[in-house]
Amino acid sequence: FVLAVIFFLTIAPVYGKYYFEFRTRLHFFLHDTLSVENPSTIMIAHPNIRQTSSFEVGSLFAIDDPLSVGPEPTSTLIGNAQGLYVSSSRDHVMFTTVMYTNFTFRVADSMGALSFYSQGVHLWTQIHELAIVGERGALRMARGFDLTQITFVNLTACNVILECNVTLYHY
Numbered sequence: 778f779v780l781a782v783i784f785f786l787t788i789a790p791v792y793g794k795y796y797f798e799f800r801t802r803l804h805f806f807l808h809d810t811l812s813v814e815n816p817s818t819i820m821i822a823h824p825n826i827r828q829t830s831s832f833e834v835g836s837l838f839a840i841d842d843p844l845s846v847g848p849e850p851t852s853t854l855i856g857n858a859q860g861l862y863v864s865s866s867r868d869h870v871m872f873t874t875v876m877y878t879n880f881t882f883r884v885a886d887s888m889g890a891l892s893f894y895s896q897g898v899h900l901w902t903q904i905h906e907l908a909i910v911g912e913r914g915a916l917r918m919a920r921g922f923d924l925t926q927i928t929f930v931n932l933t934a935c936n937v938i939l940e941c942n943v944t945l946y947h948y
Contacts, residue, residue, distance in 0.1 A: 803943040811935035856882040889916035921945040
């Protein structure tokens with residue numbers, strides 16, 4: 778589990794006092810699997826109209842995706858991403874979702890969770906940003922964002938691996 782902490786004193790005063798800011802960076806991989814043999818993502822609702830793809834606008838998915846240190850399926854697990862996302866684009870080229878997900882980390886004796894809520898446009902090479910809207914446990918009171926990029930796609934088996942780079946600010 779890659780975890781780097783950078784410490785520095787902020788120059789600008791807040792309410793007449795100087796404060797310390799800690800920055801934490803997390804780097805991990807999310808394994809999203811819709812395959813029949815062992816799915817971590819399941820479609821729980823779909824539109825009443827016939828569409829050419831299961832990822833068309835209005836499809837709702839529930840996820841319980843593993844978070845790992847590396848992109849390999851056998852790499853060390855550090856937590857789970859649990860939540861919902863809905864496909865929100867009529868464009869067949871772009872897979873756009875609105876997502877609400879909790880990333881729960883279980884590393885050693887500490888446990889923390891981050892809540893994400895964002896819209897993501899999933900172009901195959903583009904990095905997209907997820908907003909952190911809440912946090913619990915060891916990550917309480919942190920603020921930040923996640924820059925996510927697709928690193929592996931198998932459309933036949935419906936498997937996707939996302940590389941996540943989270944930046945947290947602690948005041």
